[in-house]
Amino acid sequence: MDNKILELKNISKKYQTKERTFTALNNINLSINKGEYLAIVGKSGSGKSTLLNMVTGIDHPTKGKVIVNNTEVGEMNESDLAQWRGKNIGIVFQFFQLIPTLSISENILLAMEFVNKIPKNERENKIKELLKQVGIYTHKDKMPSALSGGEQQRAAISRALANNPDIIIADEPTGNLDSKTAEAIHLLFKSLTKMGKTVIVITHETNTELKYDRIITLSDGKII
């Protein structure tokens, strides 16, 4: 049985400036399986963020194909892409990026409203479930500014899970957290993979061996 959830085929991404052409990704081929906990590591400028953008459809490759859950990402327009992303991919950012004018539960609800995947009458229960899962249910009515960094990141993970996506992509999710909180977040991600989610973490951390199922290292736009 084919267990692949994400496939990058001959992906290249070039940026054209006035002075030169910069190759951010150079002929990347990568397959990721369902339930995998994967790290993409590399130094600054290695192409990690560009790769994240390719996978999430935030940016399009100059060459090659991105196939997620049997859907070719490059063939959708901006509106379809936003909806597709909301349904299939949950993104967690380094600086949490919660909407500051909405409470924690409202942040999760907003993601559900945008996508309309979860039926309205199930949303409240789903939010409760998600917040309990990440351990911040008691903070559900608080505004983001009232929470610590670790709590905000847990809230951001809940939001990423709001529409029950198959893939979670986290961009430096622990980069702004202390080591204890970072460890807790990794455990949380690990628990998600046990529920069948695929978690891809973009990081520049070097001490990654023990945490992930697989580590992909990028350097100068190539997998090494």
Place this chain on the structure above:
Amino acid sequence: MKYIKALRDLTINPKRTLLVIFALFIGVWGIGTVGVSYYILTNDLNTNFQKTNPAHLVLYSKDFEKLPLSEFNNIPAVENAELRDFVVERIEVLPDIWIPLHLYGVEDFDNTKVAKVLAEKGNLKPKLGTISIERDGLKISNIEIGSNPRLRIGNKVINVPVSSISFDPAQAPATQDHLIYAYTDKKTFSNLTGKKINQRLIIRLNNVNSHDDVKKISQQLISRLDKKDINVTNVDIPLFNEHPHQWQLNTILFIVGVIGLLAFILGSVLVAQLMRAILAKQVRQIGIMKATGSSRFQVFQIYIIMLLILGFISGAFAVPLSVLAGSAYAKFVAGILNFDILSSIPFYIYAILFTSSLLLPLLLSLSALLKGTNISVKDALNDYGINNNIKIKPLAILKKFNLSNISLLSIRNTLRNSNRLTVTIITMALGVAIFSTGFNVRQSLWELLNNLENELQYDVQVVLNNQISKTDAIKPFQLLRNVESIHLWNSGNSHSKELSTKKGASIISLPYNTQLIKPKFIKGDWLSQTKEIDVVLNQQAWALYGYHEIGTSFDIYIKDSLIKVKLVGIIEQLAKASLYIDEKKYNSLYNKNNLVNTITFVAKKNDYNSVIALKKSIEENILPSKLSVAYVMSDAEKVKVIFDHLNIILSVIIFLSFLVLSVSAIGMATATGINISERTREIGVMRSIGATPKKIYTLFIYEGMIISITSILIGLILSYPLSQLASIFFGNLMLGEKAVLAYAFSPLGFAITIVTTISFGWLASRIPALNAVKLSTRDALSYE
């Protein structure tokens, strides 16, 4: 290096730089235009007027020729005196259209020293047997040099050639008063009118500073002349050193001043907001510069340079354009009020405007600069991504409305920067309030005009130069068609006991139970059948006679005899001072032969065209008759004359109110633009969690609509007291002191205000919202 950094910062985001330049441009251009037009208009109407050396005093007597003119000029109080005769006749300006002709007989055109007339086209002195027409009259007639218009002098019709065009900036504009001013020499004046000349003395006095000074000297002069056997029959004291239509200019300048100030405040708010936003964006850079050794003052200098560059560019465009716009506006007003633009804009005005454009952004951004450059290195470097430090209350009440999260987000986002929101709503609400007030004042004036139209239940009125018998008055009109009834009234003059001059209110004697006048009462009632001599005054006469209370009796002079009258009513009118009295009482005292001088027609069909046709028929019947007619005027035309006086003010109010609303909308668009640019990363995040561009767009449109609707509500509430204040102000200005222009609500204005504000609000949100959704998710997420 500081210059390079400042320049690069400006070029890195050209759209934002252009927006700041535009905001500065609006502020400087607005205040510059107002300042320049204010400078020109305040100087020039008065300069034009004073250039004519206007008369302080006009005396009437049949005895002036008993003394040589030099005798009058030798009186110490007299600066100059001249005999200038004057008569009101009629002139045909277009085929069968006759309007009053104010004809002056001038002694010596080349050496006038009082009430000078200037040459406009051709020789100032018209050829013998011809007349010179004042230039403003050309706009309401087909008369030109070489024309031979028909004049109705007394009961004769004669053709008189026009040999020159003159300019008399001291006169009320002919276009607004619907009459023609003409000048001729004494011989022609006498030949044309058949009247005795040298019966009117115009005097310019020495060392007078007020109307009261003139009044005092006029009394001394009259008694002095009386001793020399010169019996002064009437005295006229014009407004002291003031053009007859100075009130219009004052109103225009007031409106322009207030609205200009508002435009300036709104423009300033705009600039301040933009500068705050720019500085907020540069916080990390400030941190970096400080971390690499820059002092606060050095950072401060960079932004000062940036602001000076912005000020310089906007000033370079705004200053010359504001001078052009201000001059053009002044020229437009001068054209309407019939005066020449004499002022050129001095260098210091350019210098003030340009300095303002340089200093304005500095002053407006000073607090933001001080705050921005005071940030600690640690705080500056930690400023990244979405601003999670926003302290906003969840507003539990919103939950009760079961709003969608997008609506909730719109409301909360609207409230996230309370200072900016307050400023945006205040500026927009002010725009709405002024715009709506403009319409309400316009409605008040319209209702005043309608009241006037309804007040007069007759359609055409013929006023004669002399009193005649009722039979003679009615004879020429017996076979007229479309006449329901003809009414004959009498009129004369009254003056107050206290007045040193004999200028007072016109008396209109008519049956107490007439149905032809249905006035709007300020106080009291109409005339009734009583034993006392009851009078009704319009508010101008009420002011003239000293604001007596209803029911009180006071003395007035009628035909030089003192009589006690009782005030029973005060009516609202936009007319010269008038006193209404029952004709039986008036006739028994002053008009024993029951003579009349006013013929009033009620038409069977009184639509505009039928009334104008009736007026033409009346004119045709007057031509062969022996009637000496002062004027023939239809009710509709009367209203039009008044409307023409108000029209310029109405237009200015609406135009400038629209300008304020537009500037407010630009302010709102800028504030929305800043809000959006500050939340660019947030847009990226929303896009990455599934928000389509349409949903993002809807979110910002909701926010714009929340601001617009709140502004409309506040603005409309604010417009109520503002409209009332404006009604009092305009009432006092146009109808006289203590007169209040009734507050009126304009449903059309209300609808236009709502539609315009919502459209502006929609546009102000749409433009930045469209820009926001144009940005790709990647660009939005990487935005700093």
